[in-house]
Amino acid sequence: MARWKYNKNRDDEYFRYDKIRRGKDKRKKKQDGEEKFVLDEVQWKKEDGWFRARVVEVQKRYAFVAPQDDDGTIDTKDVWLGTVARKYLQSKRMERNSVAVGDVVLCRPTDDREADIETDIPCCVIVNLAPRHSEISRRDPTSQERSHVLASNVDQLLVVASYQSPLVKWGLVDRYLVLAEEQGIEPIIVLNKEDLLKEESEEFRQRCREEIETYRRLGYRIFSLSVLTNSKDPAITEIGELMKDKVTILSGHSGVGKSSLVNMYRPEIVQEVEPDADIFYKGRHTTTYASFIGLDTGGYVIDTPGIRSFLLGDRSSIDLSYSFREFRPYMGACKFRECRHIDEPGCAILDALQKGEITNRRYRSYKGLLLGDTGREGRTRDDELEKG
Numbered sequence: 001m002a003r004w005k006y007n008k009n010r011d012d013e014y015f016r017y018d019k020i021r022r023g024k025d026k027r028k029k030k031q032d033g034e035e036k037f038v039l040d041e042v043q044w045k046k047e048d049g050w051f052r053a054r055v056v057e058v059q060k061r062y063a064f065v066a067p068q069d070d071d072g073t074i075d076t077k078d079v080w081l082g083t084v085a086r087k088y089l090q091s092k093r094m095e096r097n098s099v100a101v102g103d104v105v106l107c108r109p110t111d112d113r114e115a116d117i118e119t120d121i122p123c124c125v126i127v128n129l130a131p132r133h134s135e136i137s138r139r140d141p142t143s144q145e146r147s148h149v150l151a152s153n154v155d156q157l158l159v160v161a162s163y164q165s166p167l168v169k170w171g172l173v174d175r176y177l178v179l180a181e182e183q184g185i186e187p188i189i190v191l192n193k194e195d196l197l198k199e200e201s202e203e204f205r206q207r208c209r210e211e212i213e214t215y216r217r218l219g220y221r222i223f224s225l226s227v228l229t230n231s232k233d234p235a236i237t238e239i240g241e242l243m244k245d246k247v248t249i250l251s252g253h254s255g256v257g258k259s260s261l262v263n264m265y266r267p268e269i270v271q272e273v274e275p276d277a278d279i280f281y282k283g284r285h286t287t288t289y290a291s292f293i294g295l296d297t298g299g300y301v302i303d304t305p306g307i308r309s310f311l312l313g314d315r316s317s318i319d320l321s322y323s324f325r326e327f328r329p330y331m332g333a334c335k336f337r338e339c340r341h342i343d344e345p346g347c348a349i350l351d352a353l354q355k356g357e358i359t360n361r362r363y364r365s366y367k368g369l370l371l372g373d374t375g376r377e378g379r380t381r382d383d384e385l386e387k388g
């Protein structure tokens, strides 16, 4: 018995798969039975004094929230300490946190006794959560089945990597791009610490140039800069322009310079940046919690702590291929409909790979994700030696 079914509709278009994919997502949402905690804003029963807010930071079971106007302005100076209403805490949601940074919530002011903590910050109970229009999540490193939502309702994803210290991991960039493609969020790639390139071999520099060119050809916005040594780089201004009127999440390894970059845009909270870059190899994160920060130059960013493990949950080959832009033109062209593009005969992707239309490196990312690589990209001294 053949392992693959014969695909008669070889001229299928990729957006047919997109339709299947979207349908599946919808069904999944229904099954989850979100109860009434997740409720469309129009259905919120807002009582006197209750307010609409945005979650600006989550620490264990507390969520810091800031009121948000109808025009979208978030009063990040007026922070409240919120706890999710008790009755919802027991629900068997498959997520690690019930609320995430970026969530739009309905809050009921309360005295601090109810919030179970002594604090000077005004307290509130989070009564409802509006459905998220986007979600940045990874597989919870402590549990296979759960997902850990890092942030929600973001418009842009700024993937930050450094050429060196820590060494750029193109595979990690690809994982973030997959997320952005799935969520319909605009990704922007930033390669920082350009100044360190001069200490590298010409071979390493050439390799980096090629990778950057690959992303550019795929239509991704990609910038190369050095926040530390060239703060006047026009790329920094250009990125600032792209962040205006938007909510942008910064992601990437610890120590790549996310907070240093944010500090270029006169944020309301200036984050301390450890002057000794080497501290990062000792496993210390400067940014501890993902937090929502208003920029003087316009827009909001969610700066996140660099995480060691950024694993995506399992995805089918159809879903995954769709997230690799260069695979799309070939979708439906494989001999077998359920082609995984690994070793199947008559595979259009493998054919394109052979012809150099898909790069080996991007293909390896796809294969690793499909077959489940570890996703662990800890910053070790070995990384330094690996040099690409």
Ligand SMILES: Nc1nc2c(ncn2[C@@H]2O[C@H](COP(=O)(O)OP(=O)(O)OP(=O)(O)O)[C@@H](O)[C@H]2O)c(=O)[nH]1
Pocket (backbone or CB within 6 Å): 192, 193, 194, 195, 196, 225, 226, 227, 228, 229, 252, 253, 254, 255, 256, 257, 258, 259, 260, 261, 272, 273, 274, 275, 276, 277, 278, 284, 285, 286, 287, 288, 304, 305, 306, 307
């Ligand atoms: N050489 C060089 N170092 C830089 C550059 N930008 C930032 N750094 C240094 O890199 C280190 C890490 O910077 P951060 O901005 O704290 O990095 P981060 O990505 O926010 O790190 P986490 O908060 O741990 O995720 C600091 O010591 C910075 O001074 C750069 O362009 N060149």
Ligand SMILES: [Mg+2]
Pocket (backbone or CB within 6 Å): 258, 259, 260, 271, 286, 287, 303, 304, 305, 306
């Ligand atoms: Mg930081």
Ligand SMILES: [Zn+2]
Pocket (backbone or CB within 6 Å): 334, 335, 339, 340, 341, 342, 344, 346, 347, 348, 349, 350
């Ligand atoms: Zn195939």
